[in-house]
Amino acid sequence: MEEQVSEVCWTPLRTVDVARESGYSVQQVRDLERQGVIPPAARSPNGYRAYAPVHVHALRAYRGLAAAAGPVEARRMLTELRTESLAVAAAAIGAVHVRLAREREETLRAEEALLAIRAEAGTGAPEREGDVMTITELAGALGVRPSTLRFWERERLLRPERVTSLRARRYGLAAIRAARVVVALRGAGYGIPAVREAMGSLHRLDGLAGTHRVLRRRLDGIAVRTVALLRAGTDLAVVISSVTASEPPPAGR
Known part of the structure; x- marks a missing residue:
């Protein structure tokens, strides 16, 4: 009162x-x-x-x-x-509040994907059928449009597989994980050239550490905003x- x-x-x-x-x-x-x-x-x-x-x-x-x-x-x-x-x-x-929580969740997923990409480099482990997504399924999982994934492909940020005579896109586990990293980097404000460089260096010794620092800074920034x-x-x-x-x-x- x-x-x-x-x-x-x-x-x-x-x-x-x-x-x-x-x-x-x-x-x-x-x-x-x-x-x-x-x-x-x-x-x-x-x-x-x-x-x-x-x-x-x-x-x-x-x-x-x-x-x-x-x-x-x-x-x-x-x-x-x-x-x-x-x-x-x-x-x-x-x-x-929900938007910030979603950004944090997606960045954490990207961090997990980044570590998995590095761990799987050079192992040649076979993919299971359940690990594959269509372009529509992947776009829905990432919260982006299929046209965005096509644009990223043209810019050499993603490398989907192509199957069938209609050349339908098929994303394996490695491509799905890479896409999560791209989403987080783009959300952090990085331009296409910087993301391309980061994605191209993931399998180098210095690539993982640099990209991981970017994701950590993004998580810190989301915490400050929250x-x-x-x-x-x-x-x-x-x-x-x-x-x-x-x-x-x-x-x-």
Whole structure:
């Protein structure tokens, strides 16, 4: 109850006050207001901006969201959250958590695949029929489009086998594992030439260590983004609650 009172009985904040409390500069506060990250400030009788505590919470929330999902996505989300219901807003934030968890899971799979590729190099172990995927099956497992796998093949990142007179693509266990590594490297922001070099060096003594370091750095980066989102949680809750609290009650109440 005390927190609700403090949010209602607030003293108008100047731009410099908001900047100091949020960690942004005065110009950044104005820019983020113009971009819709925070709602427009009220104006005092003399024309100066009069901010509320929720503006500070919104700016802090933006910092965490921007670190977790990128500044463009964070701006879009905070703009849209102010017009959505509590259920929709909460689901949008939950989706960011899910996305980060999925990125971590895929990177861990890529790390396992990387170690398996190195262990199997030169063994000549035969593949079982169940270890083979079609292009549609592999694309679905990786969360990419079949056209993406074809593009990677043209760029010499993957080497699928081809069977039947129609030259249908067939991905064995080694190609499946290599594809997981490619997905993780591309997700980490590496361009096609860098990924091609990494994939070409996997069977060299230095190739495994270098690619493994890339995946470890990606896991560390996902952890940092996840912590940033967790820190923003309280501020996001205030922003969402302030919107739903201002909504009119349902008819009949």
